[in-house]
Amino acid sequence: MSSEIPMIAEHQVQLAGSGKSFDVGPGETILAAARRAGLALPYSCLSGSCGSCKGRLVNGEVAYPYNPPSALTEAERAQGQVLLCQAVATGDLTIAIREVEAVAGIPIRQLAVKVAAKHRLCDDVMELKLLPARREGFNYLPGQYLDILLPEGKRRAFSIANAPHHGDTLDLHIRRVSGGGFTQFVFDELRLGQVLRIEAPLGTFVPREGGDRPILLMAGGTGFAPIKAIVEHLIDRHTHRALHVYWGARHVEDLYLESLCRQWQDNHSNVRYTPVLSEASPLERNQYRSGPVHEAVLKDFPDLSRFDVYMSGPPPMIEAGRRDFVAAGLPDDRLYYDSFDYAPDVLAALIRARSAAPG
Ligand SMILES: Cc1cc2nc3c(=O)[nH]c(=O)nc-3n(C[C@H](O)[C@H](O)[C@H](O)COP(=O)(O)OP(=O)(O)OC[C@H]3O[C@@H](n4cnc5c(N)ncnc54)[C@H](O)[C@@H]3O)c2cc1C
Structure with a gap:
């Protein structure tokens, strides 16, 4: 006999497009219910701050009893955009969001x-x-x-x-x-x-295969970790797609696997590596680009409409990329990211502390 308490279904959510549907329990977020049902919807920070799990409400209403949906602008909320990692259904719903098929079958x-x-x-x-x-x-x-x-x-x-x-x-x-x-x-x-x-x-920060568009991969600090895994995989697959790897760090010693990036560039004609230092000393400035890494990307590629972009690292870099890359013509459904936020319980405590602070 199973000791698990079955979840009591309160409302039903349907995905526009595929028509798949799943039940949500009382107080359960839409993303948690979708994951419980085995559906692979995009997500990253799980605290309402990065925007990876953004969807569009086609029918119904949601509430935000946990963290506020800080990744949504007022205009996006008015257009019916919702953040599924925080949104709770107040009735039956239909939402539009693209599933990440690649991760669906992986236990x-x-x-x-x-x-x-x-x-x-x-x-x-x-x-x-x-x-x-x-x-x-x-x-x-x-x-x-x-x-x-x-x-x-x-x-x-x-x-x-x-x-x-x-x-x-x-x-x-x-x-x-x-x-x-x-x-x-x-x-x-x-x-x-x-x-x-x-x-x-x-997580759903995985390479979307197919197509021959150039790929731009931007890492900030240890945001290099998943970018490294993705580049290794694409090289293993002998991709012919152009790979533009940008790595932003404060100083040269923070580019802790630079020699690997240079090896990728030396051994594969389709890989280009660009390090960028945000706090470059005068000496470092002789050898390295300086400034915020996303600005270096935009300087090199003012029009991003033909790219797929993957980025991971600190939340301010992710926010800047979301804002400025889309403004530079990148369709937002070809922008994939993991935002290295603190854990949801810590972010919730920080948000509570901020809202309790005077003035
Ligand atoms: C999808 C994803 C992938 C990630 N991948 C990486 C990675 O590859 N490499 C990497 O380095 N990082 C990564 N991160 C970030 C990493 O998860 C965080 O840096 C990590 O959770 C910090 O844990 P901690 O226990 O050391 O800090 P925590 O104890 O969580 O503290 C974080 C900060 O909050 C403060 N704090 C904690 N509790 C409270 C409170 N109650 N009130 C006020 N302040 C508080 C602490 O003083 C500290 O400054 C990733 C994050 C995500 C979401």
């Missing part, structure tokens, strides 16, 4: 992993190589992430930095966050051989 698992290697890539980035206790049946796509499962139901998201079949381990690039519980633990206490629990694979 999500909780599994134990052993820390097989730990080494510093630069001052504030640690590489971890995690060896799953049992690899059978575990599969993922390049660009996906995993959640580290912590006590009290907390979780922390990290992108998998190696393409599938590039080694037996799941490799992570972890930036130390000042005051951050888990990342400080990784730097100061985590030991080789220690066992962690993860849930994986997660």
